[in-house]
Amino acid sequence: MKKTVTFVVLTALLILLSYFSLNVGNYSVAPKKVLAMLGNRLFNTEMPQTDNYEEVVVFDLRLPRMLMVIMVGAALAVSGGVSQGVFRNPLVSPFVLGISAGASFGAAVAIVFFGHIAYSIDILAGLGGLVAVLAAFAIARRPDGYMPRLSLVLAGVIVSSLFTSLVGIIKYVADVETQLPAITFWMMGGFGNIDWGSLDYVIYLIPISIVLMIVFAWQLNVLAMGDREASFLGMNIKFWKSFYLFLSVAAVGMCVARSGVIGWVGLVIPHISRAVGGPDHKTMLPLSALLGAIFLLVADNISRTITTGDIPVGIITSIIGAPFFIYYLRKKETAVWN
Amino acid sequence: MELAKDSLLKVSGLKYRYPSAEDSVLNGLDCEFKTGEKVAVLGSNGAGKTTFFNLVSGLIEGYEGSIKLAGTEIKKLKRVEIAKKLALVPQKHEPLFPFTVRDFVLMGRYARLGVFGIPREEDLEVVKNAAKETGAYKFFDRPYNSLSGGEMQLAVISRALAQESDLLILDEPSTHLDFKNRFVVLDLVRRISEKRKVALLMSLHEPNDVVQFADRVIVIHEGKIAADGKPRDIINEKLLLDIFQVKAKEIKTDKNSLFMPVSVCV
Numbered sequence: 210m211k212k213t214v215t216f217v218v219l220t221a222l223l224i225l226l227s228y229f230s231l232n233v234g235n236y237s238v239a240p241k242k243v244l245a246m247l248g249n250r251l252f253n254t255e256m257p258q259t260d261n262y263e264e265v266v267v268f269d270l271r272l273p274r275m276l277m278v279i280m281v282g283a284a285l286a287v288s289g290g291v292s293q294g295v296f297r298n299p300l301v302s303p304f305v306l307g308i309s310a311g312a313s314f315g316a317a318v319a320i321v322f323f324g325h326i327a328y329s330i331d332i333l334a335g336l337g338g339l340v341a342v343l344a345a346f347a348i349a350r351r352p353d354g355y356m357p358r359l360s361l362v363l364a365g366v367i368v369s370s371l372f373t374s375l376v377g378i379i380k381y382v383a384d385v386e387t388q389l390p391a392i393t394f395w396m397m398g399g400f401g402n403i404d405w406g407s408l409d410y411v412i413y414l415i416p417i418s419i420v421l422m423i424v425f426a427w428q429l430n431v432l433a434m435g436d437r438e439a440s441f442l443g444m445n446i447k448f449w450k451s452f453y454l455f456l457s458v459a460a461v462g463m464c465v466a467r468s469g470v471i472g473w474v475g476l477v478i479p480h481i482s483r484a485v486g487g488p489d490h491k492t493m494l495p496l497s498a499l500l501g502a503i504f505l506l507v508a509d510n511i512s513r514t515i516t517t518g519d520i521p522v523g524i525i526t527s528i529i530g531a532p533f534f535i536y537y538l539r540k541k542e543t544a545v546w547n
Numbered sequence: 548m549e550l551a552k553d554s555l556l557k558v559s560g561l562k563y564r565y566p567s568a569e570d571s572v573l574n575g576l577d578c579e580f581k582t583g584e585k586v587a588v589l590g591s592n593g594a595g596k597t598t599f600f601n602l603v604s605g606l607i608e609g610y611e612g613s614i615k616l617a618g619t620e621i622k623k624l625k626r627v628e629i630a631k632k633l634a635l636v637p638q639k640h641e642p643l644f645p646f647t648v649r650d651f652v653l654m655g656r657y658a659r660l661g662v663f664g665i666p667r668e669e670d671l672e673v674v675k676n677a678a679k680e681t682g683a684y685k686f687f688d689r690p691y692n693s694l695s696g697g698e699m700q701l702a703v704i705s706r707a708l709a710q711e712s713d714l715l716i717l718d719e720p721s722t723h724l725d726f727k728n729r730f731v732v733l734d735l736v737r738r739i740s741e742k743r744k745v746a747l748l749m750s751l752h753e754p755n756d757v758v759q760f761a762d763r764v765i766v767i768h769e770g771k772i773a774a775d776g777k778p779r780d781i782i783n784e785k786l787l788l789d790i791f792q793v794k795a796k797e798i799k800t801d802k803n804s805l806f807m808p809v810s811v812c813v
Binding site for chain 2: 294424426428431433435438441442444483489
């Protein structure tokens with residue numbers, strides 16, 4: 210009951226925020242007009258008097274951006290929750306594990322060397338993310354199969370920094386006029402360039418991967434008991450680990466390919482969700498999806514209104530996320546250092 | 548004469564060497580376990596008790612010889628089939644996320660639930676009964692990482708009971724427990740075995756616990772079975788000296804003999 214209320218309230222909040230996102234920005238459009246235009250598109254009500262710009266701003270700039278932000282927020286948060294369960298480690302996220310850095314390396318390679326091939330950014334970002342997480346895993350795992358919690362975090366740091374340096378090398382060979390700004394933008398993370406074209410197929414694939422991760426959440430509960438216990442409880446751990454790793458890396462890869470590296474969402478949101486709705490992934494993952502979308506939508510609205518320019522949203526998520534995580538780590542009940 | 552009982556687990560000529568090690572841990576083990584037996588496994592640290600348990604529950608492969616679970620070679624069984632026949636209580640469970648004891652015990656139903664893990668009425672009933680039987684029902688809705696060592700062991704045993712298997716393997720069930728909880732847990736598994744006709748296979752460190760709680764003991768020494776039989780026939784001063792290099796004094800009680808260690812011979 211309490212859970213249902215939480216979900217209803219958060220969904221309502223997300224809808225309100227989405228509407229709000231269509232209203233804010235440098236170009237002012239009267240809220241009444243936005244509502245009337247939405248009514249026209251959705252329910253075929255009377256179209257208000259608008260100039261051309263107003264329609265373009267709302268439907269071709271703000272709307273696709275808002276949809277992308279929601280998908281990326283949800284995908285990063287759910288992938289974060291998934292990686293914490295799969296690795297049995299509350300300190301990891303796609304960012305910490307190096308998935309984001311690996312994906313941004315893939316994206317950079319694609320921009321510079323394969324710019325002419327369609328979807329090369331998505332494919333290489335996904336591959337880069339996969340290589341990164343497997344590398345972190347291989348570094349942290351001891352021969353006897355045991356994987357200390359901090360080792361995995363450190364392995365992620367190593368892999369991230371390696372891939373970031375590789376991106377640095379690529380920047381040197383990149384074309385200063387066109388490719389370099391594109392890569393730099395990627396590294397910081399932002400939604401400034403999103404239009405309907407950027408949503409092409411990810412508008413289907415990101416939601417599908419999120420839904421798949423959520424519907425099999427029970428498997429994650431058992432997987433979080435550890436490999437050995439999950440095995441003797443009857444699980445085929447190879448299959449389910451690969452299933453979750455593949456989906457989370459694919460989701461993160463698509464996000465990175467479209468909006469660059471955005472940190473903190475995947476680390477902070479799962480912790481909040483667990484605090485609100487308990488550790489059962491059947492609740493925790495959908496809650497993460499909602500909270501992740503809300504969090505990133507707020508951050509993105511801040512990023513495009515706080516100055517006249519468009520600050521990369523990754524900066525805002527760090528500014529909000531870092532202090533929160535410090536607070537979380539210092540709290541006694543949730544001490545996770547040992 | 549005893550009635551013929553079903554063979555749950557039959558081990559023959561079992562040899563195992565860890566890939567990284569030079570010598571075999573287990574060097575030709577033969578034994579058979581039947582319905583409802585309470586078997587203790589005794590052996591010094593590093594004798595290979597945990598390896599033995601890992602092998603017979605199919606967690607490690609690459610062994611020589613044969614391990615048959617209910618008549619089928621364990622290599623050929625899927626994890627989900629093994630979990631229905633055999634439940635394992637690990638030496639220590641390290642909790643991470645604060646699942647409630649209820650959710651934790653429900654995970655024992657994994658092999659019997661569908662991929663979405665939606666419990667049926669009967670599953671919830673099994674879970675509740677398992678928790679009532681061990682006493683874990685008293686803290687059923689508490690987060691299980693807030694439990695004491697003894698309570699945690701009851702929760703883990705409840706989870707194993709929820710698997711409804713015929714064979715319960717307990718890896719040093721009393722190691723991390725205090726004097727009271729050691730008795731609580733061993734007495735509990737003995738009663739469970741008698742009530743549910745579940746066979747127990749448990750490694751114990753304390754010979755007196757073996758005498759008190761098991762009706763059969765196998766002694767693993769130098770990779771082989773050094774003795775197999777009724778505890779009171781097998782455990783004696785000579786055996787303790789051979790296996791543990793401990794000189795012990797036998798103290799006769801009404802029913803059994805207990806052993807008090809006196810000195811260590813090196």
